Amino acid sequence: MKLTVVGTGYVGLVTGVCFAEMGNEVWCVDVDKEKIQGLNQGKIPIYEPGLEDMVKRNMEAGRLHFTTRLEEGLSLSLFLFIAVGTPPGEDGSADLNYVLSVAREVGRKMEKYVVIVDKSTVPVGTADKVREAVAEELKARGRSGLEFDVVSNPEFLKEGAAIDDVMKPDRIIVGTDNVRTAELMKELYSPFVRNGHPILLMDIHSAELAKYAANAMLATRISFMNELAALCEKVGADIEQVRMGIGSDRRIGNSFLYAGLGYGGSCFPKDVKALIHSSREEGLKPTILEAVEEVNKRQRQIFVERIKGYFGSLRGKKLALWGLSFKPQTDDMREAPSVTIAERLLQEGALLTAYDPVAVEVARLLLPSEGITFTKDAYEGLKDADALLLITEWHQFRNPDFERIKSLMKAPVIFDGRNQYDPKVLRSYGYAYFCLGRRQCI
């Protein structure tokens, strides 16, 4: 089948490449000329394991094209995917400008039937707006007779495991109001569900809301565990043991039950905000979601306060940050806890070194330019450090050389924002070790 994917970011690029991998011919479109130029030269704009090889393979096979011109693929495509950003507006609502601008461009340029598939995360009612925007442009061209359909097909991939998630999804949600598009979407997606996982057909509004509901549920689990972690510290319980105690319950399961520095990234924070906004707009009070957000913000403050509490003053203290991206296996720094934490520590007068296996180049653009030295090696920044701060739980930080760390630092002090280490082991090495919600850590 032939399809165009508009927006060549984390979602659009990975989705487009995976469709090509299944034998489809795909045009990936972006307004960012540099990005498209780079991709045409084999330069991958994001860090995503396995992506580079897959892009190369499919470009060489002639199934994957990168272009800034929407019309190039549109004239040949049966499907047009919208995968542009939906960042939060000032009031927390999803900014639909990018989505609607693509819809208008499609209306201005389409010459034949196309299924417009909304893959961006958008509030309920967006498909209707997309339909209106396309129809208006067609009318202006005197081409109102041209047929098109609009489908909601939210994306559930996780950065860092995006290819696997797209190739073997837990489920595919298709929100549609007619049988024709339901059948076409099933045909397009059937190679991805050979594992027996379902294609869930539903109405468009439910599909749109399901995406927000999924992210809000996962964010809620994280904040719930962080709130419990604070209680654990007060009553002498250990959040890691509580986690195992509840995660083994099949009704609950183990995912997203980790206490730490809270959720970040390009999705959870903005999607929780957007759902809060939608609820308020409908005259509802989103009590749970407001609390989820508040706990998440507080978690970063607790971490900084803990460091401050230990040293008294942070003025002139040299602190080494391990990990900057919002989670491991990605260079995505959007809403990363490292940004707020680093800013607060700098305000308190600390001097920072920072190491991340892949996110440094992106981090440089977001973090203050003064007071931080980025290092190429994890151990380099530890020289004469007053404390090591574990911010992102990259694999390489799981079992580091604790003797070497100790020998480099001014004093052996670790603040573990991800509860990665065993407090007993760290004590046995002679560290002052601080984590979140665990016995012997406080």
Ligand code: NAD
């Ligand atoms: P992104 O910012 O990485 O990429 C968006 C791309 O769209 C950019 O390259 C931008 O230049 C391009 N773009 C903007 N306007 C355009 C236009 N008019 N024509 C062509 N290209 C245009 O965004 P992302 O992380 O891929 O997210 C895209 C959507 O998918 C968002 O709604 C997001 O919430 C959702 N989503 C993201 C993830 C994730 O993990 N990143 C997961 C699931 C869903």
